[in-house]
Amino acid sequence: MMMSMREISSIANEICPMHVVINHEGRITGVGPTLRKLRPDTEWLGSRFFRIFDLARPRRVRSTEDLIKTAGAKLHLNFRDAPQTGLKGVLAPFPEGKGGFINLSFGISVLEAVRDYDLTSADFSPTDLTIEMLYLVEAKSAAMEASRQLNLRLQGAKIAAEEQAFTDTLTGVKNRRAMDHILNRLIASGRDFSLMHVDLDFFKEVNDTLGHAAGDTVLQRVAKLMVQCTRQNDTVARVGGDEFVLIFEGLIDRIQLSGIARRLISSIEEPIPFGDKTCKISASAGTSLSAAFSEGLDAATLLHQADVALYAAKNAGRARHFFYQPGMEEQDPEA
Known part of the structure; x- marks a missing residue:
């Protein structure tokens, strides 16, 4: 049975509260509750993704179409306004180029989360924060969905381990x-x-x-x-x-x-x-x-x-x- 968009949004907010949903025009159609807390005065819905975020890497990205093509690759972003908090994430595309779901749970450092925003564990999913990269589309079968989620968990764990071992938490560059x-x-x-x-x-x-x-x-x-x-x-x-x-x-x-x-x-x-x-x-x-x-x-x-x-x-x-x-x-x- 296909889920409604409201049900999908509710689930996404629970397991991935640091996310952005964009349509094919690059406009934001959904945003997680923790991300809203980082910018409570921002008019999220309807805003262009690139008006709020500056994408540092990959540098080849110049448009929404380019952004959607980065599916599965690590994204390095900053807020355009101050404080220019660094975020890291991964995009999962919707079918037929209709936009995508961007999971930003990989990126905000604990130092910035506490110092700049007073975030606590209540602002994040109680499960592993680095494993969810959601493809919000109906799977053709339960077996395919289970296999895909397992692969996403493994990829997320690998990304998190690499970032933690080799990244300077203050600046986001290598250590x-x-x-x-x-x-x-x-x-x-x-x-x-x-x-x-x-x-x-x-x-x-x-x-x-x-x-x-x-x-x-x-x-x-x-x-x-x-x-x-x-x-x-x-x-x-x-x-x-x-x-x-x-x-x-x-x-x-x-x-x-x-x-x-x-x-x-x-x-x-x-x-x-x-x-x-x-x-x-x-x-x-x-x-x-x-x-x-x-x-x-x-x-x-x-x-x-x-x-x-x-x-x-x-x-x-x-x-x-x-x-x-x-x-x-x-x-x-x-x-």
């Missing part, structure tokens, strides 16, 4: 563990790559004068800028309080890398709003190239060289980018 894994994989593959170590200048002053909440806002904004300045197959990782590492697979051209560093430093220098205040920082960067090693390349040495180049940039006046050169250690008092 040090992920960076180590990717470096070891690249070294084993023998492919050329470059590693850029970026450290924020004057970040301590932001924390000291405006508080750690302002510092968190700065880190989230910087992480977003780094993602925008890199390619989809590159890696952005937060490896310390205000330290980031960017890994560029297959890219060792110094001119291109210098251009990326220049754009990144320039964008980070733009004032970052925090309430009625502005946070002003800059960034220094150092880069090491895998191609500089004729043999015996290892991650620790590559990271050390990028770090030496970074501090050479800081000692030269900050807001600069240097490539590692032999002999730099002699000029670095911390080497």
